[in-house]
Amino acid sequence: MLNPRPHDPTNLPAANEAAARHVTPIVPVNRGTIKVACSGCNLRELCMPLGLSHEELDRIDDLVANRRKVKRGAPLFRNGDRFTSLYAIRTGFFKTCIASEDGRDQVTGFQMAGEIVGLDGIVNDVHTCDAIALEDAEVCVMPFDRIEDLSNQIHALQRHVHKIMSREIVREHGVMLLLGSMRAEERLAAFLLNLVQRLHARGFSQSELVLRMTREEIGSYLGLKLETVSRTFSKFVEEGIVEVKQRHVRILNTDALKEIINPQVYS
Amino acid sequence: MLNPRPHDPTNLPAANEAAARHVTPIVPVNRGTIKVACSGCNLRELCMPLGLSHEELDRIDDLVANRRKVKRGAPLFRNGDRFTSLYAIRTGFFKTCIASEDGRDQVTGFQMAGEIVGLDGIVNDVHTCDAIALEDAEVCVMPFDRIEDLSNQIHALQRHVHKIMSREIVREHGVMLLLGSMRAEERLAAFLLNLVQRLHARGFSQSELVLRMTREEIGSYLGLKLETVSRTFSKFVEEGIVEVKQRHVRILNTDALKEIINPQVYS
DNA sequence: CGGGACGTTGACGGTCGTCAAAATTAGTGG
DNA sequence: CCACTAATTTTGACGACCGTCAACGTCCCG
Numbered sequence: 143m144l145n146p147r148p149h150d151p152t153n154l155p156a157a158n159e160a161a162a163r164h165v166t167p168i169v170p171v172n173r174g175t176i177k178v179a180c181s182g183c184n185l186r187e188l189c190m191p192l193g194l195s196h197e198e199l200d201r202i203d204d205l206v207a208n209r210r211k212v213k214r215g216a217p218l219f220r221n222g223d224r225f226t227s228l229y230a231i232r233t234g235f236f237k238t239c240i241a242s243e244d245g246r247d248q249v250t251g252f253q254m255a256g257e258i259v260g261l262d263g264i265v266n267d268v269h270t271c272d273a274i275a276l277e278d279a280e281v282c283v284m285p286f287d288r289i290e291d292l293s294n295q296i297h298a299l300q301r302h303v304h305k306i307m308s309r310e311i312v313r314e315h316g317v318m319l320l321l322g323s324m325r326a327e328e329r330l331a332a333f334l335l336n337l338v339q340r341l342h343a344r345g346f347s348q349s350e351l352v353l354r355m356t357r358e359e360i361g362s363y364l365g366l367k368l369e370t371v372s373r374t375f376s377k378f379v380e381e382g383i384v385e386v387k388q389r390h391v392r393i394l395n396t397d398a399l400k401e402i403i404n405p406q407v408y409s
Numbered sequence: 410m411l412n413p414r415p416h417d418p419t420n421l422p423a424a425n426e427a428a429a430r431h432v433t434p435i436v437p438v439n440r441g442t443i444k445v446a447c448s449g450c451n452l453r454e455l456c457m458p459l460g461l462s463h464e465e466l467d468r469i470d471d472l473v474a475n476r477r478k479v480k481r482g483a484p485l486f487r488n489g490d491r492f493t494s495l496y497a498i499r500t501g502f503f504k505t506c507i508a509s510e511d512g513r514d515q516v517t518g519f520q521m522a523g524e525i526v527g528l529d530g531i532v533n534d535v536h537t538c539d540a541i542a543l544e545d546a547e548v549c550v551m552p553f554d555r556i557e558d559l560s561n562q563i564h565a566l567q568r569h570v571h572k573i574m575s576r577e578i579v580r581e582h583g584v585m586l587l588l589g590s591m592r593a594e595e596r597l598a599a600f601l602l603n604l605v606q607r608l609h610a611r612g613f614s615q616s617e618l619v620l621r622m623t624r625e626e627i628g629s630y631l632g633l634k635l636e637t638v639s640r641t642f643s644k645f646v647e648e649g650i651v652e653v654k655q656r657h658v659r660i661l662n663t664d665a666l667k668e669i670i671n672p673q674v675y676s
Numbered sequence: 677c678g679g680g681a682c683g684t685t686g687a688c689g690g691t692c693g694t695c696a697a698a699a700t701t702a703g704t705g706g
Numbered sequence: 707c708c709a710c711t712a713a714t715t716t717t718g719a720c721g722a723c724c725g726t727c728a729a730c731g732t733c734c735c736g
Contacts, residue, residue: 261578262575325723376684
């Protein structure tokens with residue numbers, strides 16, 4: 143009954159070895175620079191393969207056609223847009239969401255610096271979801287045909303592309319587990335733990351975070367109504383597990399959050 | 410508010426152009442043959458790229474190292490197994506499921522002939538879910554390093570691998586929509602419509618199907634308890650939408666099922 | 677300073693989960 | 707082939723959890 147490596151629900155979104163590695167904190171980017179180069183990018187460890195030769199690094203720089211700024215609330219791409227490129231997030235925070243015919247919609251993920259968006263478009267050369275910036279953002283535009291060309295020449299890149307897509311598949315498995323079998327408290331606990339984990343991997347605090355999304359967007363992602371999200375936050379506050387001031391969240395008791403998800407492991 | 414191409418919830422699992430194409434019905438395979446060759450396989454349109462040259466087709470035959478039979482109830486691979494290969498299903502029916510630390514488990518998909526399993530293992534060279542045969546099955550074993558080698562030489566294959574992975578990501582988006590925002594009846598209706606659609610693409614009936622999984626497995630996939638699945642089936646029967654005899658299901662009114670998912674589109 | 681978006685809280689009801697028992701089927705071994 | 711046991715399915719009663727509706731409070735931005 144017990145599997146050797148049970149799935150870790152706190153690792154839901156973007157449980158990846160790259161994000162788990164501690165990287166140098168993000169420093170403000172010189173907005174004046176036009177030079178687009180992965181080789182000098184402090185996020186390289188997050189979106190690019192490791193162990194490239196110097197020559198390969200130079201070639202990789204060609205991957206990024208240009209950068210693009212996206213204002214808060216604006217789409218990077220929309221459902222129905224022709225697919226041409228993958229996007230590596232340099233700064234900012236995105237949500238991706240799909241809409242059903244009858245107007246229901248579902249947030250399928252939240253993406254932060256160093257993560258890749260646009261994978262949904264590859265199958266049919268059309269994007270099937272919206273990617274919306276939740277704060278002013280900048281992305282590296284990587285035309286997909288260049289990616290395919292280069293990955294024929296650089297084996298590590300091919301590997302990397304495969305891993306990124308597989309990682310997304312595994313992440314979504316975790317979300318399915320959450321949506322299929324967890325109660326509201328468990329979902330929110332898993333969500334918070336996952337967010338701080340990813341932020342921590344980017345040099346931010348382990349215990350403090352600023353939510354970039356509304357209660358409604360959290361709810362949509364977690365399969366809950368916004369009122370339930372709000373109530374669950376309040377419950378965590380009552381129990382002394384977190385402090386919440388609007389979108390500022392401070393985790394006071396990480397173990398308590400983990401216990402919510404995995405009761406019998408601790409008790 | 411309305412997107413140009415809303416997501417179609419009936420297309421949830423494996424909504425892919427290959428499965429949607431009508432292919433020749435599956436005929437009994439000569440069990441005595443040892444020859445392993447995609448070029449002569451009647452499922453080729455489902456798992457391999459189209460438009461290959463004769464020479465490329467020959468090379469593609471090398472992809473499949475061997476075939477493997479899996480008895481009903483037996484695992485093709487398990488959580489924690491080292492990842493080496495992707496598997497193309499020749500015959501039979503699989504489920505994939507993950508388990509959380511505390512014993513909860515979640516069916517993440519059901520796979521049938523012509524579909525590919527094992528993509529979860531690519532990220533960390535370890536499988537993160539179990540793939541269990543729901544009936545006696547046979548798969549083509551395709552070592553992943555061979556796939557990567559060959560896709561450097563055959564551009565259409567590289568494309569194809571990317572599309573297969575992207576398709577899986579999009580499929581899972583659909584499942585997230587289902588799990589996050591649909592009620593029990595809607596989930597079951599979407600599930601049935603998806604199954605018949607995929608079976609129809611393989612030459613089977615549009616209205617009749619045999620479920621290869623238990624109510625509990627359906628429930629796990631749909632985020633419902635088995636009692637709810639059973640009750641919902643009963644409700645559909647009362648309403649004259651389907652006939653159910655154990656695992657034999659006959660859909661009497663496809664439009665009614667679609668209406669359940671998309672009320673206002675029809676009424 | 678004012679309006680609109682966002683968040684909180686309460687009351688209530690519906691959907692679905694839980695527990696239990698019985699019916700039907702499938703699988704196993706003699 | 708049949709008997710027996712385990713597995714699966716159905717159905718009912720009840721309750722918990724979360725959704726719905728509503729009102730109010732807060733924050734942010736112009």
